[in-house]
Every structure is written in C-alpha cells, then in structure tokens.
Amino acid sequence: MPEQEAELTAQEPAAAQENAPAPATVPGATEPSAEKEVAPVSRAEFDRLTAELDKLKAERDQLVDRLARMQAEFENARKRAERERTEFRDYATGSVVEQFLPVLDNFELALKSTGSAEQLRSGVELIVKQMEDVLRQLQVNAVPTVGEEFDPRHHEALGTVEREDLPDQHVAEEIRRGYRLRERLLRPALVRVASNPKQTSE
Numbered sequence: 441m442p443e444q445e446a447e448l449t450a451q452e453p454a455a456a457q458e459n460a461p462a463p464a465t466v467p468g469a470t471e472p473s474a475e476k477e478v479a480p481v482s483r484a485e486f487d488r489l490t491a492e493l494d495k496l497k498a499e500r501d502q503l504v505d506r507l508a509r510m511q512a513e514f515e516n517a518r519k520r521a522e523r524e525r526t527e528f529r530d531y532a533t534g535s536v537v538e539q540f541l542p543v544l545d546n547f548e549l550a551l552k553s554t555g556s557a558e559q560l561r562s563g564v565e566l567i568v569k570q571m572e573d574v575l576r577q578l579q580v581n582a583v584p585t586v587g588e589e590f591d592p593r594h595h596e597a598l599g600t601v602e603r604e605d606l607p608d609q610h611v612a613e614e615i616r617r618g619y620r621l622r623e624r625l626l627r628p629a630l631v632r633v634a635s636n637p638k639q640t641s642e
Contacts, residue, residue, distance in 0.1 A: 539574045543567060575619070583618035583629040585611045594618060596628040606634040 481489075546567045553560060575581070583594045590597065590609050595618070603612050611631045618629030 536578065539577065540571070543571050543574060546570065579622050580619050580626070583620060583625075585614040585618070585629045585631050587611065590631070590633045594620075594625060594628055595631050595633075597633050598630055599632050600635040601632045602637060603634040604636055604638055606636060608634060608636040608639040610634050 546563075550560060550563045550567065553563060555563075585595065587606070588595075588611050589607075590611055595611060598615055601612050606612055610633070611629075612634035613632040614629060615632065616630035619626040
C-alpha cells in the first residue's frame with residue numbers, strides 16, 4: 441500500500457501540469473526579436489562622409505551667394521532700364537517742346553500788339569503757319585477732309601448736309617482738324633458728310 445500511495449503522489453503533479461490552462465496569447469503578438477546590431481563605421485568612412493558633407497555645404501553656400509548676386513544684378517538692371525526709359529522720354533519731350541517755344545513767343549508778342557484787328561489776324565495766321573511747319577518736322581500731318589470720301593477710320597461724322605456739288609458720302613465740311621503721326625491716327629477729323637439728293641434718288 442505504501443508503494444501505491446507513492447505512485448499516486450508522483451502522478452498528481454504530472455496530471456496537474458496536464459490539466460493546467462495554457463498561457464494566454466494576444467492575437468497578432470509576436471515574440472520579441474533580438475535587437476539588430478548596427479555595424480560600426482570605420483574612422484576612414486566617417487572622415488569621408490564628413491568631408492562630403494562639408495563639400496555639399498560649401499556648394500550650397502556658393503549657390504545661395506550666386507542667387508543673391510543674380511537677384512541684385514536683375515534689380516540693378518531693372519532700375520537702370522527704368523531710368524534710361526525716363527531719360528529718353530524726357531529728352532523726346534524736351535526736343536518737341538523746344539520746337540514749340542518760338543511759336544509761344546509769337547503768341548505772346550501778338551497779345552502785346554496794339555495793331556488793328558486786321559494786323560492781329562495776319563499775325564495769328566503767320567503763327568498758325570509756323571506751328572504747322574513744326575508739326576510737319578515732327579511728321580505730324582493733317583487728315584485730308586473736304587472733298588475726300590468719308591472714312592470712319594479717319595473721320596468722325598458730326599452730321600450730314602445736302603450738297604449737290606459733291607458726291608454722296610463725301611466730306612463737305614471740316615469742323616475740327618484731325619492729325620496723324622506718320623501712319624498712326626492721333627485724333628480723327630470732325631466733319632459733316634455730304635448727302636447728294638440726286639445720287640440718293642437714283
């Protein structure tokens with residue numbers, strides 16, 4: 441009997457281990473892996489990487505400096521172009537005004553004149569001729585009007601007037617003169633257009 445009791449006591453721990461619940465596991469959990477060891481960098485490799493980094497920094501600084509210089513040069517060129525444009529405009533304006541100064545002088549003399557109305561009229565006519573000469577030198581010419589066919593590109597119609605001595609749709613009267621600078625229209629001529637009843641009735 442003592443032998444049987446000894447066998448039972450020896451079997452109990454084994455049975456207890458068999459009946460013991462399995463340890464709880466978390467879904468998706470993995471066993472901790474061993475940390476990867478980083479390979480040490482040699483001194484020569486470290487020095488090479490440091491030298492390459494310094495080289496890249498130097499190139500970056502050169503590029504930043506070059507960009508700053510280019511921006512400064514562009515700004516200087518823009519200011520220089522603006523200054524030259526202003527100087528050219530002032531020069532062109534000055535040369536035009538200079539040609540009109542004698543005309544202004546003659547107008548002032550006419551205002552100071554004590555002559556008759558006829559003398560004053562003759563003086564003003566001379567001044568007008570002088571101004572027309574200046575305009576021709578500047579290649580500014582009057583737009584042809586009376587007797588010309590009405591052209592909406594160069595004429596602005598103020599109205600119509602019946603005229604049998606002119607073809608229909610031709611300029612009969614000039615109200616205000618128009619001018620062109622070479623081929624560019626500065627302002628259209630203000631005109632009245634002929635309406636020929638003989639032509640319109642045919």
